[in-house]
Amino acid sequence: MKRKADTGRDPDAKELKEAKRIAALHPLVQKDHPTAVKADHDKLDHINTYGSLPDYYIDRPFACRKCGKEEIWRARDQKWYYEEAKGHIDAKAVACHDCRKGGAK
Ligand SMILES: [Zn+2]
Numbered sequence: 001m002k003r004k005a006d007t008g009r010d011p012d013a014k015e016l017k018e019a020k021r022i023a024a025l026h027p028l029v030q031k032d033h034p035t036a037v038k039a040d041h042d043k044l045d046h047i048n049t050y051g052s053l054p055d056y057y058i059d060r061p062f063a064c065r066k067c068g069k070e071e072i073w074r075a076r077d078q079k080w081y082y083e084e085a086k087g088h089i090d091a092k093a094v095a096c097h098d099c100r101k102g103g104a105k
Pocket residue numbers: 064065066067068069095096097098099104
């Protein structure tokens with residue numbers, strides 16, 4: 001079966017449905033889900049939060065705030081964003097790939 005790089009950019013209906021189902025599960029169930037990616041707290045020390053740091057990342061379905069397109073923010077991309085790019089923990093994916101690039105009108 002031919003498959004493009006799995007960026008979550010153009011999820012099909014089945015992928016979206018599954019991501020939404022997983023996103024709605026209890027955290028303890030998500031944590032052990034095969035799609036969950038473990039967080040490394042040592043790499044999250046740039047984060048000052050009164051809340052707790054995440055123990056894991058899970059695929060996060062979202063609708064673009066600009067065009068409404070539904071995409072999936074992959075767990076491994078969140079890990080990169082928070083731990084390598086040192087993104088703020090309150091930053092969430094809100095715009096799709098195209099809108100973030102400023103290409104979509
Ligand atoms: Zn968009």
